Amino acid sequence: MAPELRTVSGEDWADVRALRLRALADAPTAFGATLAEAEAQPESVWRSRTDGPGPLVMAYDVDGPVAMGGLFVPEGSAEAFVWGMWVAPEARGHGVGARILAALVDHARGLGRSVVLHVTEGNDAARRLYEAHGFVGTGEWQPLREGSDLRIEALRLA
Template identity: 40%
Template sequence: MRVRRLAPRDADAFRALRLEALRLAPFAFGAALAEEEHRPLSWFGQTLGHAAVFAAEHGPGQLGGMLGYRRDSLLKRRHIGHLWGMYVRPKARGQGIGAALLEAAIAHARAEVSVLQLMVGEGNPAARRLYERAGFTLYGTEAASLRVEGVEAVTLLMAMRLG
């Protein structure tokens, strides 16, 4: 397995993985499949040009998982980074891909920010444990943060200090 930062030329693979994630894990993401499945390929390429998205290659030319990072753009919040879009394909789980992606994103963020934040669904205890092992702590919850087909979910807010 190799973790690397995706570039705009990876837009096809990123799009496929992102849409799979939105389809298979609707409670794990704020975006909905219906919002992103009709976006042009150029939109995915532009996203990769503006955000750091790390991917784990799991086999030749096959992405097994991804994790995005972006720095807050507001002047008074530029010390805060955000992790988003963590997804590991079902067949690639249990092989350390999530931890490797997290390690790469944290290493990248250390050069830019002093606080790293993320959101994780209350119904995803495995992801919460992964984040806690990396050093994230719970600082709040967001009640009814997502509604998927009439079902509401609670999101946990987690953060870690860097450096």
């Protein structure tokens, strides 16, 4: 059975925290935050991250959450930003990431926003997913985070 997608709320903060920590441990070079930074965050930060602005979509299978992605929708901006995309190893290859990305893009389009995201250089699987859904590289690069040699590129939905 395919995992069920849910838009989560502050009440789901423990699931969000658990899955985000798992993502940071699995793919430490895919995100701007580090595992240590995330582990140090109090419950209030997790609740506020889960409550927006913009939806946070998670995929649940019978054992719990297996994938996530969020959409940051800043007030007064013409853009919406996809963030935090990650699929657990056991759920990869079944279209879960594509379903989450499509839900986030649909939400942004419903608001009349253009959609932007970042991908770390060398994360070819993520780049293929984004390009398959119409995202194109902008050539705009920046460091992944302070002190990192890795870079991220902004991709924009064409």
